[in-house]
Amino acid sequence: xxxxxxxxxxxxxxxxxxxxxxxxxxxxxxxxxxxxxxxxxxxxxxxxxxxxxxxxxxxxxxxxxxxxxxxxxxxxxxxxxxxxxxxxxxxxxxxxxxxxxxxxxxxxxxxxxxxxxxxxxxxxxxxxxxxxxxxxxxxxxxxxxxxxxxxxxxxxxxxxxxxxxxxxxxxxxxxxxxxxxxxxxxxxxxxxxxxxxxxxxxxxxxxxxxxxxxxxxxxxxxxxxxxxxxxxxxxxxxxxxxxxxxxxxxxxxxxxxxxxxxxxxxxxxxxxxxxxxxxxxxxxxxxxxxxxxxxxxxxxxxxxxxxxxxxxxxxxxxxxxxxxxxxxxxxxxxxxxxxxxxxxxx
Amino acid sequence: xxxxxxxxxxxxxxxxxxxxxxxxxxxxxxxxxxxxxxxxxxxxxxxxxxxxxxxxxxxxxxxxxxxxxxxxxxxxxxxxxxxxxxxxxxxxxxxxxxxxxxxxxxxxxxxxxxxxxxxxxxxxxxxxxxxxxxxxxxxxxxxxxxxxxxxxxxxxxxxxxxxxxxxxxxxxxxxxxxxxxxxxxxxxxxxxxxxxxxxxxxxxxxxxxxxxxxxxxxxxxxxxxxxxxxxxxxxxxxxxxxxxxxxxxxxxxxxxxxxxxxxxxxxxxxxxxxxxxxxxxxxxxxxxxxxxxxxxxxxxxxxxxxxxxxxxxxxxxxxxxxxxxxxxxxxxxxxxxxxxxxxxxx
Ligand SMILES: CC(C)[C@H](C(=O)O)[C@@H](O)C(=O)O
Ligand SMILES: CC(C)[C@H](C(=O)O)[C@@H](O)C(=O)O
Numbered sequence: 001x002x003x004x005x006x007x008x009x010x011x012x013x014x015x016x017x018x019x020x021x022x023x024x025x026x027x028x029x030x031x032x033x034x035x036x037x038x039x040x041x042x043x044x045x046x047x048x049x050x051x052x053x054x055x056x057x058x059x060x061x062x063x064x065x066x067x068x069x070x071x072x073x074x075x076x077x078x079x080x081x082x083x084x085x086x087x088x089x090x091x092x093x094x095x096x097x098x099x100x101x102x103x104x105x106x107x108x109x110x111x112x113x114x115x116x117x118x119x120x121x122x123x124x125x126x127x128x129x130x131x132x133x134x135x136x137x138x139x140x141x142x143x144x145x146x147x148x149x150x151x152x153x154x155x156x157x158x159x160x161x162x163x164x165x166x167x168x169x170x171x172x173x174x175x176x177x178x179x180x181x182x183x184x185x186x187x188x189x190x191x192x193x194x195x196x197x198x199x200x201x202x203x204x205x206x207x208x209x210x211x212x213x214x215x216x217x218x219x220x221x222x223x224x225x226x227x228x229x230x231x232x233x234x235x236x237x238x239x240x241x242x243x244x245x246x247x248x249x250x251x252x253x254x255x256x257x258x259x260x261x262x263x264x265x266x267x268x269x270x271x272x273x274x275x276x277x278x279x280x281x282x283x284x285x286x287x288x289x290x291x292x293x294x295x296x297x298x299x300x301x302x303x304x305x306x307x308x309x310x311x312x313x314x315x316x317x318x319x320x321x322x323x324x325x326x327x328x329x330x331x332x333x334x335x336x337x338x339x340x341x342x343x344x345x346x
Numbered sequence: 347x348x349x350x351x352x353x354x355x356x357x358x359x360x361x362x363x364x365x366x367x368x369x370x371x372x373x374x375x376x377x378x379x380x381x382x383x384x385x386x387x388x389x390x391x392x393x394x395x396x397x398x399x400x401x402x403x404x405x406x407x408x409x410x411x412x413x414x415x416x417x418x419x420x421x422x423x424x425x426x427x428x429x430x431x432x433x434x435x436x437x438x439x440x441x442x443x444x445x446x447x448x449x450x451x452x453x454x455x456x457x458x459x460x461x462x463x464x465x466x467x468x469x470x471x472x473x474x475x476x477x478x479x480x481x482x483x484x485x486x487x488x489x490x491x492x493x494x495x496x497x498x499x500x501x502x503x504x505x506x507x508x509x510x511x512x513x514x515x516x517x518x519x520x521x522x523x524x525x526x527x528x529x530x531x532x533x534x535x536x537x538x539x540x541x542x543x544x545x546x547x548x549x550x551x552x553x554x555x556x557x558x559x560x561x562x563x564x565x566x567x568x569x570x571x572x573x574x575x576x577x578x579x580x581x582x583x584x585x586x587x588x589x590x591x592x593x594x595x596x597x598x599x600x601x602x603x604x605x606x607x608x609x610x611x612x613x614x615x616x617x618x619x620x621x622x623x624x625x626x627x628x629x630x631x632x633x634x635x636x637x638x639x640x641x642x643x644x645x646x647x648x649x650x651x652x653x654x655x656x657x658x659x660x661x662x663x664x665x666x667x668x669x670x671x672x673x674x675x676x677x678x679x680x681x682x683x684x685x686x687x688x689x690x691x692x
Binding site: 076082083086087091114115116117118134135137139140141143145146147148149150151152153154155156157158159160163186187188189190191192193194195196198199218219220222223225226227240243244246247248250251252255256 | 502
């Protein structure tokens, strides 16, 4: 039996190209010899938009759908008005491919700098809902750009959408040694959405008697992220709170250069998408300064999703060993990629 | 000419009573002899709700309106379903009295512990919008508690509401030595509300040529709160982002025990309300363990709002001196209040 991976690659903007190149290098060296890796690059992002006015044409969306998975670098450029590429490309992919589990692990690696005094032991994962909440694009503005303007943003939440992601989070918590799940929302103010989340969280929890549970308002959660991050194991939360908390999580675990993410469609009706949490960092693009580690750790999540568990572990162990040895020593994008290629191959 | 302050006091729930008592003690000792302080206590909060089912009757709202200002302890108790007191009392007051400037200063005092390594120099103020955004209570749920439930939360934003708070923030930035104002939103995703904020921020900024400006997405802002908090001077943001950021700000400046806030109606059509950022902390209520400093610093904001600038400074300097001398040494609620009474009197 021959095995193959048919991977779509969207380097995107800014440092996207550079970090994706390292991710692919590591992917190629870690895969078993008999696995055929086919990649197809898609030219999407700021350049494409400037050239053609397109963000994600239907034909490309259809072509992307045929792949086993998508590796994405970064999207966004100051030359494009804020929101066009984010909504028209990145979020369009997450919504069209029903990526309802946006998985974002946070771990403070040995020898990795953190802004927190006392170096707490941090190892948790955020399960961020990916297809609902304030991210649906619902809303609008009336009398735009006049003194009488009214603008709305509508957070849409469904029992269907909340239950499936909450269930996924319980499964993950149940499979981890500490078996602890924290729901983060703001149900003392956003009572409609918040109570929907809380009711489903409590009900599904009855099916997971071994998982201990906890609820925190999002404001209080940010406090614990800096004063007691070791208290978290698995966190489940909505699309916007997940966005905010995972940047903060990246910051306390040593920076956005290490934060990986997976946009997963657990039903496997669509390809899942793997991307670093960081943005396109136009200020350092093309200079070989970008840290490709977040992309390489996203490749580990991709491997695990495709069933290459041992290979995923090898990538993660390589990163841990590399950081333990080198810490924050300044290295080029290539040097970091090369070092990890050597480690995963050996 | 005789001067007087007619103050409404809402101790509320949990530690509210204890911390408000200390706030009043300090207020009494710092006020000039010729100022007559009249206080009236309002019994609102969990006990009242259990007894009568009321959160804030119209008659009490009307009575409160006649005061010069309101001092509030804390609202909320686990025995009351989440949202009832928050929406029916605390937010009702903020909305009814048009507290559109929710002012929350953050300062890392000398000798104060912080979870951040390297003790950055932190001294900024968040101007949180207080009457719009996702806090309006707009939204609802359909087919509640069934598998077909849909729940919405509508963020309402108006040019009227955004412009007045943005202008207030520019005024504050203009009067501070660093003259720097940062807008925090998420205009790459919440494009309708986000672009409204950004357009008004840019336009009003033209009237303040000396104020340097900056824009950050809320997720990126949380990163800078822990890696580079010294970059902030004045921050202006929406109701929900302000809620989240000010808890994080409290955490990095040594904890919620020191975070003061003012809910201000700058037009003075209604009484402004002063309250610590912290909650009712039912776990430590009645034990004399609560730190009243946040309430006492809120009293300083109250004094400044009523024109007692020199007295406000005296309270703030007393707190700074007290913390410099005592740091985090364990003291009772009373001991801290007493120490500050002595300092402001001398
Ligand atoms: C770029 C932006 C649309 C995106 C988000 O808000 O989800 C990013 O911040 C992220 O966290 O992946
Ligand atoms: C108690 C709650 C309604 C309130 C808020 O969300 O505004 C609190 O968190 C605050 O920050 O004052």
